[in-house]
Amino acid sequence: MNKTSIYIFLLLSVFFTSCVPTKDLIYLQNKDKDNNEAVIPSNQKPYRLQTNDILTITIKAIDPKMVEIFSNTGGQAAQISDQGSYYTGYSVDDHGNIRLPILGEINVLGFTVEEVRIKIEKQLHEQYFKNEAGIFVTVKLSGFRYTINGEVGSTGTKVIYQDKVNIMEAIANAGDITVTGDRKDVKVIRRYPQGSETFSIDLTNGKAVNSPCFYLQPNDYIYVKPLKQKTWGTGKTGIESLS
Structure with missing residues (x-):
């Protein structure tokens, strides 16, 4: 095999082996x-919450003024940016807790967002509102x-x-x-x-x-x-x- 054949062989080898x-x-x-x-x-x-997660929590009622104090969005859903959710959302601390107005600290570590929603609604009904108030809670990851x-x-x-x-x-x-x-x-x-x-x-x-x-x-x-x-x-x- 002459040198030209060797070069052609090497060239073809590179051609076929190097491309994706x-x-x-x-x-x-x-x-x-x-x-x-x-x-x-x-x-x-379903995802189970961990530390440093940020939650967006909205609490509504038939009379919005009744729940304004419980929500940092005034009982209404807010259109906020990703940076804004860091400041207005509820961050899960190192102990697995979030801190809500009036309700105080609630442990959410290892819970799903649906389980947290049920937990907050239950606490609101047991301590502050009757069923007729029409309490509606939404919990989502930010x-x-x-x-x-x-x-x-x-x-x-x-x-x-x-x-x-x-x-x-x-x-x-x-x-x-x-x-x-x-x-x-x-x-x-x-x-x-x-x-x-x-x-x-x-x-x-x-x-x-x-x-x-x-x-x-x-x-x-x-x-x-x-x-x-x-x-x-x-x-x-x-x-x-x-x-």
């Missing part, structure tokens, strides 16, 4: 083509917060204003994974009161929706590591690698 294959870029592929069964997401457990880092369009802490968020929505909200990001091994670090747990999810596989981390929980941390092609310093496509 299309199959590594497509999300949720049906890799088991013989299986057309519907896939049902399994992780939709936005769904998560942090994303690595090979995505926009890193950092993000907020989505909806109750449930899956990892595909979170990544899309961060500008999608770059071409040099590893979609087959996305890490999700989830914090619990007793510690943290790390999950790995292959987003190119359609069965990813069955993963316990497909549906995120507030305060999840997502990391997308780079592909080897980026480490090698080659191009994303065969043409770039050839250049």
